[in-house]
Amino acid sequence: xxxxxxxxxxxxxxxxxxxxxxxxxxxxxxxxxxxxxxxxxxxxxxxxxxxxxxxxxxxxxxxxxxxxxxxxxxxxxxxxxxxxxxxxxxxxxxxxxxxxxxxxxxxxxxxxxx
Amino acid sequence: xxxxxxxxxxxxxxxxxxxxxxxxxxxxxxxxxxxxxxxxxxxxxxxxxxxxxxxxxxxxxxxxxxxxxxxxxxxxxxxxxxxxxxxxxxxxxxxxxxxxxxxxxxxxxxxxxx
Numbered sequence: 554x555x556x557x558x559x560x561x562x563x564x565x566x567x568x569x570x571x572x573x574x575x576x577x578x579x580x581x582x583x584x585x586x587x588x589x590x591x592x593x594x595x596x597x598x599x600x601x602x603x604x605x606x607x608x609x610x611x612x613x614x615x616x617x618x619x620x621x622x623x624x625x626x627x628x629x630x631x632x633x634x635x636x637x638x639x640x641x642x643x644x645x646x647x648x649x650x651x652x653x654x655x656x657x658x659x660x661x662x663x664x665x666x667x
Numbered sequence: 668x669x670x671x672x673x674x675x676x677x678x679x680x681x682x683x684x685x686x687x688x689x690x691x692x693x694x695x696x697x698x699x700x701x702x703x704x705x706x707x708x709x710x711x712x713x714x715x716x717x718x719x720x721x722x723x724x725x726x727x728x729x730x731x732x733x734x735x736x737x738x739x740x741x742x743x744x745x746x747x748x749x750x751x752x753x754x755x756x757x758x759x760x761x762x763x764x765x766x767x768x769x770x771x772x773x774x775x776x777x778x779x780x781x
Contacts, residue, residue, distance in 0.1 A: 557710070596711070596756065596771040609768070644710050655701065656769070658710025 555579075557659035559645050565665045571633040574662045576645030577626055582657070583650040587620055587630050590642045590661070602628065603650075635666045669694040671759050673772025680747050681780050688775045690757035691739040699760035700733060700740045701769070706753045714755075715742070747779045 558577040566572055578585045586601040600610040605622045613620070617636070622628040632639055642663050646656040670693040680686050690700075698719040703711035717724045717731045717740065724731050728747075733740040744751055754776050758769040 595773045598769065601768075646710070655713040655716065656711075658712065660708065660710050 557645055557647055557657050559643075559659035559662050561662060562660065563663045563665075565667065566635055567667055568636055569634045570666075571631065572635045572639075572664060572666075574630040574643050574645075574664070576628045576630070576659060578628070578645070578647030579657055580626065581649070582647035584648045584654075585622060585628050586646040586648075586656065587628070588644040588646065588658075590644060591640075596644075599630070632664075635664075637666045640664055640666050669697060669759055669770045671757065671770050671772045673757050673775060675775060676773065677776045677778070679778045679780065682747060682749060684747055686742075686744045686747055686751070686777055686779075688742045688755055688757070688777075689739060690741070690759075690772050691737075692759045692770075693738065694759070695735075695738060697759045700731070701758050702729075702731060702742050703756045703758065703771075704753045705756065705774070711756055744777075747777075749779050749781050752777055752779045 557579055560575045584603055587599040589597050589599055597612055599612045600620045601608055602622045618632055620630045642661045644658050644661045646658040648654045648656050671690055673690045678686055701716035702714050704714045705711040715726050715729050715731050717733050719735055722733055728745045730743040754774045756774045757772040760769055
């Protein structure tokens with residue numbers, strides 16, 4: 554099992570540019586989550602999907618953020634336009650359905666917006 | 668909403684000593700309490716979890732205790748080793764939420780000195 558795969562590992566972009574982060578969940582997992590990690594705010598849930606359908610996006614900070622899951626093996630998190638305060642590590646995680654299924658995190662994308 | 672406090676923020680111990688990290692939460696309906704370990708450059712990884720119908724759970728050198736009345740739970744690591752050095756996060760599930768509706772503590776950076 555390759556685990557949750559995120560790309561790119563690092564992204565440096567200028568303010569105002571569009572940024573797209575990608576995630577491939579573990580095959581067979583029904584849930585997919587996007588988290589953001591910063592020193593100030595820690596780990597924050599942005600949005601999660603169940604069977605490709607967005608269930609809760611209340612953590613998405615602004616309309617500049619959007620997420621899609623076109624199929625069970627791929628999800629994107631897009632920021633347009635990006636701002637310096639979006640700089641953070643973004644994690645994707647997946648899990649099976651059921652209360653005994655832990656979250657499996659990817660290794661994250663470190664985003665720097667200058 | 669749920670609030671999770673984690674202490675201490677940093678912890679330094681000698682190899683072989685024990686380490687204890689504590690978390691408190693506010694929502695008495697929370698019923699799932701996992702602990703994650705995050706190594707540098709990687710995503711958090713589940714190391715142990717406990718549910719509200721259990722007071723203590725142990726897995727080799729790691730144990731978690733839960734006091735639902737006081738709304739706090741703790742991670743205990745015995746016989747610490749240098750490879751235990753990492754950032755540890757506690758988390759709490761929201762009332763009725765799925766595995767992913769987790770509220771994370773701010774983390775504890777554990778350093779084990781050889």
